[in-house]
Amino acid sequence: MRRLVPAVALALIALLASGCAPAEGDTDPNAPVAPVESVGPELTGDLTVYAAASLKTAFDELATQFEMRHPSLEVVPIVYDGSSTLATQLIEGAPADVFASADEANMQKIADAGLATDAPLFATNTLVIATPVGNPGEVEDLSDFAEDSVTVVLCAVEVPCGAASQKLFANAGLTVTPASWEQNVTAVLTKVAANEADAGLVYATDVRGRTDVESIVPEGAADVVNRYPIAALTDAANPDAAQAFVEFVLSEEGQAVLEGLGFGRP
Numbered sequence: 001m002r003r004l005v006p007a008v009a010l011a012l013i014a015l016l017a018s019g020c021a022p023a024e025g026d027t028d029p030n031a032p033v034a035p036v037e038s039v040g041p042e043l044t045g046d047l048t049v050y051a052a053a054s055l056k057t058a059f060d061e062l063a064t065q066f067e068m069r070h071p072s073l074e075v076v077p078i079v080y081d082g083s084s085t086l087a088t089q090l091i092e093g094a095p096a097d098v099f100a101s102a103d104e105a106n107m108q109k110i111a112d113a114g115l116a117t118d119a120p121l122f123a124t125n126t127l128v129i130a131t132p133v134g135n136p137g138e139v140e141d142l143s144d145f146a147e148d149s150v151t152v153v154l155c156a157v158e159v160p161c162g163a164a165s166q167k168l169f170a171n172a173g174l175t176v177t178p179a180s181w182e183q184n185v186t187a188v189l190t191k192v193a194a195n196e197a198d199a200g201l202v203y204a205t206d207v208r209g210r211t212d213v214e215s216i217v218p219e220g221a222a223d224v225v226n227r228y229p230i231a232a233l234t235d236a237a238n239p240d241a242a243q244a245f246v247e248f249v250l251s252e253e254g255q256a257v258l259e260g261l262g263f264g265r266p
Helices: 004-017 053-069 083-089 104-112 142-146 161-174 185-193 239-250 251-260
Strands: 045-047 049-052 074-076 079-081 098-100 121-127 127-132 152-155 180-184 200-201 213-216 226-232
Touching: 045 239, 049 053, 049 083, 053 074, 053 079, 053 185, 053 251, 079 083, 079 098, 083 098, 083 104, 098 161, 098 239, 104 161, 104 226, 121 251, 127 161, 127 185, 142 161, 152 161, 152 185, 161 200, 161 226, 185 200, 185 213, 226 239, 239 251
Parallel strands: 045 074, 049 079, 049 098, 152 180, 152 200
Antiparallel strands: 098 226, 121 226, 127 200, 127 213
């Protein structure tokens, strides 16, 4: 046994001299604490976002995730409406940091007014026919929208979903007169779900996961694609946060949220 003592002592000295880390699972109270890697620049204050009505579910989730990454920043309740309505409000002076449109035409209005210089595309969408549960109007395809017996509601022509609807009808050689023109796609879906109309055209993402409506993909839907641009506005009160939010929406994390809700990539 006495012959083993020097060997043990030598081994202990070698271990201490080598500076080896404690074994896995052990804790060294004297070890320095590694700094937590920053998730980005420190952002503070409020962030105001104006976004197309069809983006509500997606942007609510994106805002939540963005705030988690920047706990000193608050995304104030996002303003959702038809893109044309939002564009008009912004041009008339409504304060906002970020604008996300459901089409390029309304973003161009913002650019022409000097409110945006860069507006990358971040998502795409297509239209579907929405009917109440049970399809009481027995709507089968776009041609039924032209029947007098079918009550139809559509987005107003100046709204992106309305412009896309008119293009879809034109491609099919149809003229449709709706019972009402709605200022955003949410209003169309609300009337259909409440059985106030037999059918309406909404985005594919709007009916995803809904149990109060049914949907039909009309012929030619893949040929009419809405492309969504987003911009940090030039007069943003919080320009750093605005640019960071745009970058987050364009990031893999942001794109995963959008894809999970049915949006296509640009």
